[in-house]
Amino acid sequence: MIKLSQIEKTYATPAGPLRALKGIDLNIKKGEIYGIIGLSGAGKSTLVRCINMLERPTRGKVFVDGRELTAMSDSELRSVRKDIGMIFQHFNLLSSATVYDNIAFPLRLAGKGEDAIRAKVIPLLKLVGLEAKAEQYPSQLSGGQKQRVGIARALASEPKVLLCDEATSALDPQTTRSILDLIKSINERLHLTVVVITHEMQVIKDICDKVAVLDGGVITEQGTVLDVFTNPQKDITKEFISVLLSNELPVAFRGGLVEKEYSEGAYLLLRLTFIGESADEPVLAGMIRKFPEVECTMLFGQLDQISGQPFGRMIVGLTGPQQQIDMALGYLAAQELREEVIGYVRRHGAAAG
Ligand SMILES: Nc1ncnc2c1ncn2[C@@H]1O[C@H](COP(=O)(O)OP(=O)(O)O)[C@@H](O)[C@H]1O
Ligand SMILES: [Mg+2]
Incomplete structure (x- = not known):
């Protein structure tokens, strides 16, 4: 047209x-x-x-x-x-x-x-x-x-x-x-x-x-x-989207508290995005079963729709032995979802929230 x-x-x-x-x-x-x-x-x-x-x-x-x-x-x-x-x-x-x-x-x-x-x-x-x-x-x-x-x-x-x-x-x-x-x-x-x-x-x-x-x-x-x-794909697009998503992080984690580098005892903050069919799959439950030493805390979750497709977003915090966390990330990467490391946040930061 x-x-x-x-x-x-x-x-x-x-x-x-x-x-x-x-x-x-x-x-x-x-x-x-x-x-x-x-x-x-x-x-x-x-x-x-x-x-x-x-x-x-x-x-x-x-x-x-x-x-x-x-x-x-x-x-x-x-x-x-x-x-x-x-x-x-x-x-x-x-x-x-x-x-x-x-x-x-x-x-x-x-x-x-x-x-x-x-x-x-x-x-x-x-x-x-x-x-x-x-x-x-x-x-x-x-x-x-x-x-x-x-x-x-x-x-x-x-x-x-x-x-x-x-x-x-x-x-x-x-x-x-x-x-x-x-x-x-x-x-x-x-x-x-x-x-x-x-x-x-x-x-x-x-x-x-x-x-x-x-x-x-x-x-x-x-x-x-x-x-x-x-x-x-592009930073500017991510920026536009992040405006919508920025309210997802619990208050204590917004602003300067999230660090780029791991430090002892920090949670790894992970944003998971589920699209379409995968929105109902028990991916997290699978991860928890496979890597019991990884402690997984749910910080945010929302099921939404875009153009009629289910679209789930979740933020979880992971702690545990570094090697187990790496393997858990590898496991998630192989599933039908997108995962993105937001950064690291210290436990006491979480407690303050
Ligand atoms: N009639 C005009 N004469 C000169 N420059 C213009 C005119 N209209 C827009 N511009 C310039 O063109 C660029 C794009 O403007 P515009 O299309 O209004 O952007 P947006 O709508 O995305 O804010 C800007 O740098 C603006 O200053
Ligand atoms: Mg304009």
């Missing part, structure tokens, strides 16, 4: 040319929810604005639904842009227009009659749960309600693609959840292809099928959310 081929974007700035995108290749299939995650300044907004050609790429080609947008004139682009809806971090609503009129806006621009507009707007109000708010103004709405108006307005022209640029970044976690649920249900009901731009891994984990990590104008990693999440 969306294909980007070797997209480059260079801005002319007073300080000289700024290469915001450096050769982006991306292929997004119809009906997918595709996440693009990156730090501030990575080029996310530039990328999403190249998809709808609000920004013309300096080089490369953009295809949406089989048509090459980079080959079109501005007037041709105006007509294909109705296939591409967009929602923004700060909603971009007209403050002097009611909810109804905000949603009607693109339809009026397109020259639709008032009856046709009403027939379109009323179901959209229902879809986003704002029937009761039709005559209110944006200033009378909560952030979540404003974004619902933004979504309804984006859907008014029946787009095939919905671009979301940090659409939940100004919202609290609960409201974020409800907006993400709405986007997901729209994706399913209308078979809409959705591109989600965010700096938050939680957003990617909650609704995306695929993810690309954008860093300094380059895609450094991409794949299914399950693969990238459970087996990140």
Whole structure:
């Protein structure tokens, strides 16, 4: 549905040319929810604005639904842009227009009659749960309600693609959840292809099928959310994921207490990740039976889901004879799970927690 081929974007700035995108290749299939995650300044907004050609790429080609947008004139682009809806971090609503009129806006621009507009707007109000708010103004709405108006307005022209640029970044976690649920249900009901731009891994984990990590104008990693999440390759990806996982460590172990090197009597902290089928296998019980001298303390455990697959995470602390611990690690390495040594923590550190 969306294909980007070797997209480059260079801005002319007073300080000289700024290469915001450096050769982006991306292929997004119809009906997918595709996440693009990156730090501030990575080029996310530039990328999403190249998809709808609000920004013309300096080089490369953009295809949406089989048509090459980079080959079109501005007037041709105006007509294909109705296939591409967009929602923004700060909603971009007209403050002097009611909810109804905000949603009607693109339809009026397109020259639709008032009856046709009403027939379109009323179901959209229902879809986003704002029937009761039709005559209110944006200033009378909560952030979540404003974004619902933004979504309804984006859907008014029946787009095939919905671009979301940090659409939940100004919202609290609960409201974020409800907006993400709405986007997901729209994706399913209308078979809409959705591109989600965010700096938050939680957003990617909650609704995306695929993810690309954008860093300094380059895609450094991409794949299914399950693969990238459970087996990140690049440091920046690990960093994004660690933000989600950092709360796993018991309080006493967070911060400076975890050491890189073993010292006498320290626990080895091990993060275990179980994916899919292996999430129900008694791997730990097997290890404990095989290596009875290794003492294994469970510090954290959670069973979660990513893209419908069971996904378990666990942190355990191991102590015992070094050689036995090494063998236990070897045993775990041979099982269907991922294990990662976080570091070492001294017993009294544990006791203090
Ligand atoms: N219109 C512009 N003119 C000049 N530089 C820009 C412009 N838009 C963005 N940039 C620069 O391009 C880089 C990428 O910006 P942006 O795409 O907004 O990143 P993100 O959305 O990931 O924060 C940044 O260094 C930013 O300063
Ligand atoms: Mg941005």
